[in-house]
Amino acid sequence: MSDLPLEQQIASTPSMEEAIARAERAEQRMYLLLFAPALLLVLLFLGIPLAILAFQSFREGDSFTLMHYARIFQEPIYWRTYYDTLEISVIVTLLSVILGFPLAYAAAVASRRWSALILALVMLPFWTSVLVRTYAWLVVLQRRGIINTTLLNLGIIDQPLSLSHNFVAVLIGMLHVMLPFMVFPLYAAISKIPAELLQAGHSLGGSPAYVFRRVILPLSAPGIIAGSILVFILSLGFYLTPELLGGGKTIMVSSLVQRNVELYLQFGAASAVAMILLVTVCIIFWAVDRVLPVEKIVGMR
Amino acid sequence: MNSWPRLLLWITTTIVLIFMVLPIVIVVIMSFSNSRFLTFPPPAVSLRWYEAYFGSPDWMDATWNSFLLAVIATVVTVPIGTAAAYAANISQSKMVRRLQLLLLTPVMVPVIILAAGIYMVYAQVGLVATKTGLVCAYAMMNLPYVFISVLAGLRSFDMNQEDVARSLGVNRFTAFMKVTLPQIRPSVITGALFAFIGALDETVVSLFIAGGENQTLPRRMFMSLRNEIDPTIASISSVLITISFALMIMSSLRGKRAHAV
Numbered sequence: 338m339s340d341l342p343l344e345q346q347i348a349s350t351p352s353m354e355e356a357i358a359r360a361e362r363a364e365q366r367m368y369l370l371l372f373a374p375a376l377l378l379v380l381l382f383l384g385i386p387l388a389i390l391a392f393q394s395f396r397e398g399d400s401f402t403l404m405h406y407a408r409i410f411q412e413p414i415y416w417r418t419y420y421d422t423l424e425i426s427v428i429v430t431l432l433s434v435i436l437g438f439p440l441a442y443a444a445a446v447a448s449r450r451w452s453a454l455i456l457a458l459v460m461l462p463f464w465t466s467v468l469v470r471t472y473a474w475l476v477v478l479q480r481r482g483i484i485n486t487t488l489l490n491l492g493i494i495d496q497p498l499s500l501s502h503n504f505v506a507v508l509i510g511m512l513h514v515m516l517p518f519m520v521f522p523l524y525a526a527i528s529k530i531p532a533e534l535l536q537a538g539h540s541l542g543g544s545p546a547y548v549f550r551r552v553i554l555p556l557s558a559p560g561i562i563a564g565s566i567l568v569f570i571l572s573l574g575f576y577l578t579p580e581l582l583g584g585g586k587t588i589m590v591s592s593l594v595q596r597n598v599e600l601y602l603q604f605g606a607a608s609a610v611a612m613i614l615l616v617t618v619c620i621i622f623w624a625v626d627r628v629l630p631v632e633k634i635v636g637m638r
Numbered sequence: 639m640n641s642w643p644r645l646l647l648w649i650t651t652t653i654v655l656i657f658m659v660l661p662i663v664i665v666v667i668m669s670f671s672n673s674r675f676l677t678f679p680p681p682a683v684s685l686r687w688y689e690a691y692f693g694s695p696d697w698m699d700a701t702w703n704s705f706l707l708a709v710i711a712t713v714v715t716v717p718i719g720t721a722a723a724y725a726a727n728i729s730q731s732k733m734v735r736r737l738q739l740l741l742l743t744p745v746m747v748p749v750i751i752l753a754a755g756i757y758m759v760y761a762q763v764g765l766v767a768t769k770t771g772l773v774c775a776y777a778m779m780n781l782p783y784v785f786i787s788v789l790a791g792l793r794s795f796d797m798n799q800e801d802v803a804r805s806l807g808v809n810r811f812t813a814f815m816k817v818t819l820p821q822i823r824p825s826v827i828t829g830a831l832f833a834f835i836g837a838l839d840e841t842v843v844s845l846f847i848a849g850g851e852n853q854t855l856p857r858r859m860f861m862s863l864r865n866e867i868d869p870t871i872a873s874i875s876s877v878l879i880t881i882s883f884a885l886m887i888m889s890s891l892r893g894k895r896a897h898a899v
Contacts, residue, residue: 365729365731367725368725368728368729368731368734369725369733369734371721371722371724371725372721372722372725372726372729372734372737374718374721374722375718375719375721375741375781375785376722376737376740376741378718378774378777378778378781379740379741379743379778379781381774381778382756382774382775382777382778383743383744383747383752383778385759386752386754386755386756386759387747387751387755389755389758389759390751390754390755390758393758436650436654437654439647439650439654440650440651440654440655442647443647443648443651455651455655458655458658458659459655459658460886460890461658461659461662461882461883461886462658462659462662464835464882464883464885464886465662465878465879465882466838466841466856466878466882467839468839468841468856468859468860469662469665469875469878469879470661470662471863472665472859472863472871472872472875473661473662473664473665473875474661475863475867476661476664476665476668476676476867476872477661477664479676479867481675481676481867482676483664483668483676483678486675486676486677486678487678490677513657513658513661516654516658517658545643570746570748571748573748574748574749574750574751575748576749576750576753576842577841577842577860581863581864585864590750591748591750594750594751594754595750595753595754595845598754598757598758598846599846604758607754608758611750611751611754611755614748614750614751615747615748615751618746618747618748622746631739631742631746
C-alpha cells in the first residue's frame with residue numbers, strides 16, 4: 338500500500354517483486370470481499386425483482402407476448418395516465434424551482450443565524466415522514482377539513498369547497514414533499530457564488546435584474562439542474578401523496594402499477610407499466626449523466 | 639441590492655416557509671383537540687387521541703413492529719454499507735469504481751417499481767409478510783445512504799493513520815476498529831440515522847409486502863387514511879414529528895455531513 342522508498346529498495350530483488358504482486362492481489366481480493374455483501378444485497382433484492390418485472394411484462398399465461406405494451410398505447414386510461422404523470426411532474430418541478438430559488442437564495446445571503454433558521458425550517462418537513470405530511474394536507478384540504486370548516490363557521494360559504502381529491506390537491510401535496518430536494522442543491526450552488534462577483538456586478542452599474550440574469554442564474558445552474566432532475570424523477574414515480582390526496586382516482590402511473598398488482602392481479606400489465614416508467618427514468622439519468630455525474634445528484638439527497 | 643427586490647425576496651421566503659411548516663404545526667395542534675371533527679382552533683384541549691393511540695393494542699403492535707424492524711434493518715445495513723465504502727475508498731481497481739454506481743441504484747429506481755418487483759419475487763419464495771423479507775428490503779433501500787455518508791467520512795480521513803497502526807503490529811480489522819472508526823464515527827452515525835428513519839417511515843414497499851403479524855405503523859396509517867380520517871392519526875403523526883425533530887437536531891449536532899456530500 339504505502340509507497341515507501343524502503344519498499345522500492347527491497348522490491349528490486351525479483352522474488353520480492355513477486356511477493357509484493359501477490360500481496361497486492363490478495364489486497365484486491367479483500368476489497369472485493371468487503372464489497373460483496375452490499376453487492377449481493379442489491380443484486381438479490383433489486384436486480385432479481387427488476388429482472389422478474391422485465392420478464393413478466395412480456396408474458397401472458399405460458400407464452401411470450403407484446404400485448405401488455407400494446408395495451409398501454411391502445412387504451413386511453415393508460416396513455417392518459419402517462420401524460421398526466423408527465424404533466425404534473427413538469428409542473429411540480431417548475432414550481433419548486435420558482436418557489437425554491439428565493440428560499441435558497443435568502444438562505445445563502447442571510448446572516449448566519451437567519452440562514453440556519455431558514456434551512457432548519459426546510460429540514461423539519463424533510464425529516465418528517467411523507468405519510469404524515471400528506472395526512473397534514475388532508476386535514477387542511479378535505480371536505481370536512483380545516484379550511485372548509487372554518488369558512489363554513491364564518492358563514493363565508495354554505496357548501497364545502499372541493500379542495501382535496503383533485504389535481505390541485507395532489508400538486509400542493511407533491512410540492513410540499515419535493516421542495517426540500519430542490520432547496521438543498523440550490524443552496525449548495527448559490528452559497529458558492531463569491532459575494533465579490535455580485536458587488537462587482539452592481540458597482541459596474543448592472544441593475545439587480547441584470548446581475549441576477551448574468552451572474553447569479555448561470556452560476557447556480559448546476560444546483561438548478563441537480564434539483565430539477567431529482568424532483569422530476571421522484572415525481573414521476575411518486576405514489577403515496579397522489580394516491581391519498583387524489584382520493585382513489587388514478588392520477589399517476591404509480592397508482593396504475595399498484596392497482597394492477599393488488600386489485601386486479603394483472604402482473605403482466607403492472608410489469609409493462611413499470612418497465613416503461615423505469616426506462617424513462619434510465620433515459621433521463623443517462624442523458625443527465627453527460628452534463629452532471631449521477632453520483633453528484635444522488636449524493637445531494 | 640436596492641430595497642424593493644430585497645423586500646420581495648423576504649416576503650416570498652416567508653410565505654414559502656409558512657407553506658412548508660404550517661401543515662405540520664396544524665397537525666400537532668389538532669392532535670390535542672377534544673373533537674372528532676376538524677374544527678380549528680380545537681374547541682378544547684384533550685389527550686383523548688393520545689389515549690386512543692397508546693391504549694390500542696393494534697396500534698401499539700404496529701408501532702413496536704416498525705421500531706423493531708427499523709432497528710434490525712439498521713444493524714444489518716450499517717456494517718454492510720461501511721465495508722463497501724471502505725473498499726470503494728481505497729481500492730484502485732476500476733471494477734470497484736464501476737460497481738459503486740450499482741450500489742446507488744436503489745435510490746434511483748422509483749419506489750413503486752421496487753415494491754411491485756419485490757412483491758412478485760417474495761410471493762414466489764414465501765417471504766411476503768415476514769420479518770426477514772421486510773428487513774432485507776429495507777436494508778437494500780437504505781444501503782445507498784449509509785454508503786454515501788460513510789464514503790464522505792472516509793474521503794476526509796487520512797488512511798496513512800491506519801497504515802501506521804498496522805505497521806506497529808495490529809491486524810487490519812483492529813486497526814480499522816481502533817483508529818479509523820472512531821474518527822469517521824459522525825458519518826457512520828449519520829448513515830445509521832438515515833437507515834433507521836428510512837426503515838421506520840417506509841410505506842410503499844411495506845404496503846405490498848408487510849401485513850398479518852408483521853404489520854407496520856406506516857402501512858396501518860395508510861390503510862386507515864384511505865378509509866376515513868381517524869383523529870388518532872393526528873396523535874401518531876405528532877409522535878412521529880417529535881421523533882423526526884429529535885433526529886434532525888441530533889444529526890445537525892453531529893457535523894453537517896449528510897447534506898453536504
